[in-house]
Amino acid sequence: MLHISESDAFDLYSMDEALAVVEAATREYGLGDATMPSKIYLEIPGQTGDFRAMPAYCKQLNVAGVKWVNSHPDNQHLNLPTVRAWILLNDPATAAPLALIDGTRITSMRTGAVGGIAAKYLSRPHSHRVGFVGAGVQAYYQAMAICKVRPVTEIRIYDLSRESQLRFSRQVREFFNGKLVECDTVSACIKDVDIVVTSTPSRSPLVELAWVAPGTHINAIGADAPGKQELDPMILVKGRIVVDDVAQASHSGEINVPLHNKVLSKHKVQLSIADVVSGQKKGRLSRNQITIFDSTGLGVHDIASAGYIYRKALDTQIGTQIVD
Ligand SMILES: NC(=O)c1ccc[n+]([C@@H]2O[C@H](COP(=O)([O-])OP(=O)(O)OC[C@H]3O[C@@H](n4cnc5c(N)ncnc54)[C@H](O)[C@@H]3O)[C@@H](O)[C@H]2O)c1
CATH class of the missing domain: 3.30.1780.10 (ornithine cyclodeaminase, domain 1)
Structure with missing residues (x-):
């Protein structure tokens, strides 16, 4: 062995x-x-x-x-x-x-990579501005992967911890030469970006629907246990949800709380990234659609x-x- x-x-x-x-x-x-x-x-x-x-x-x-x-x-x-x-x-x-x-x-690498694959299949091809809500370990790997699949020119960062924000900025410079903006609010971080990544352990929504521009793709990474959530449930109600796995995401992903509270219905959460990558179903249906990839992590x-x-x-x- x-x-x-x-x-x-x-x-x-x-x-x-x-x-x-x-x-x-x-x-x-x-x-x-x-x-x-x-x-x-x-x-x-x-x-x-x-x-x-x-x-x-x-x-x-x-x-x-x-x-x-x-x-x-x-x-x-x-x-x-x-x-x-x-x-x-x-x-x-x-x-x-x-x-x-x-x-x-x-x-971290596979979580980053599946975030990159979700961005490749679901975000608009010319997506170039990315907002990160949460600037910890997962955010760094998400940034690395997304920069490989999309022509990223601007990265914005919001984190409760100034230390995390500074560390993320320093680390991202290893592979990113474009514009880096450290933001004081979540709304400034995601205003008019093409891709949003949330990767905090939050148990209450941090991102409101009103701040999300039409056509945005969101990688919702942080919610991976029952009770965790980072997005206003109305984003999920309005957008096209692509889960990594229907059973896991329903139990512990971004959709778990809105499903439990019956804000979201089960028929909205049947599409998986595997369906899209294997060519069995379509991901994004229109340019202005908000798409959400709900990642819980796959064995x-x-x-x-x-x-x-x-x-x-x-x-x-x-x-x-x-x-x-
Ligand atoms: N989907 C997956 O496959 C997967 C894989 C690994 C980790 N995770 C989850 O992702 C989350 C982050 O993991 P990590 O390894 O990056 O952790 P981390 O501790 O390295 O980073 C989390 C960051 O979020 C910040 N934060 C916490 N609450 C916040 C808030 N309300 N607003 C803004 N920032 C806030 C922290 O200051 C920290 O910088 C955890 O919930 C973890 O369980 C998911």
Whole structure:
């Protein structure tokens, strides 16, 4: 069994590779060749954080596995990451253990990559201004991916924390030379942009419908557990919703609270990014339509990414054997 550390996973997986792997896995999932149950949540009484187990199988890479991941929003006050993950990979035919891979970087890369794929399929092709509400780890990877699929010339940032805002601006400069604007309000951050990314752990709406220009595409990334939400539910009522997975998003995505409160009806939330990427259904229907990608995080993206990294690690002799 091979151990692949976070720094090895970093070296083995670029955003270009992640975009290709995640797009292929999304298509496979749409066609039924990649499979997964909904993720399982483990709540810890008295704690604000939780754990999730995410098993999946990907035919193309011939791997099965499970990701064990947390979300602890208070960790930022302890100087610890909000999200950490570990992935166990097995041979689907024999169950032989193949690898134990640090999944922290993979989680951010695949979340960024699926945000990039959503922007590629759902935003208008000439989208060039992007507003980020929340400037933490996920925002950075979303920015990296979106800059690869759209001709971005302006990035705006809003965050409750000035420190996060400054760190994001500094990090984004690694790959972005255009205009960077640090905003004091959410409305200034998203006014007249083409793409909005929300990636906060908020439990109440931050983005109002009145601030969203016609034709905007929104990547709603932060809501990935019951009770979390970042968007005014009227944005969902008016817009075209594309989920990453109907069951997961209904349970824990951006749509979970409005569905629970019956502001949103179930028939509005049946379209998935896999339907669109596999060519079975249309994404955006008109130039002025608001589109929303509701991301909760898919096990098939984790396991496809881990499978790709595992094979590359074998080819390049990276990693450490831990069990014969
Ligand atoms: N959809 C997915 O697949 C997926 C994957 C990983 C993480 N997540 C979720 O995304 C969210 C962010 O994760 P992260 O790793 O970027 O965390 P992070 O702690 O690195 O960043 C979160 C940022 O949001 C800011 N913030 C918090 N409340 C805010 C508010 N009301 N308004 C503006 N900014 C606010 C914080 O200051 C921080 O900078 C979490 O809820 C996490 O569970 C989703």
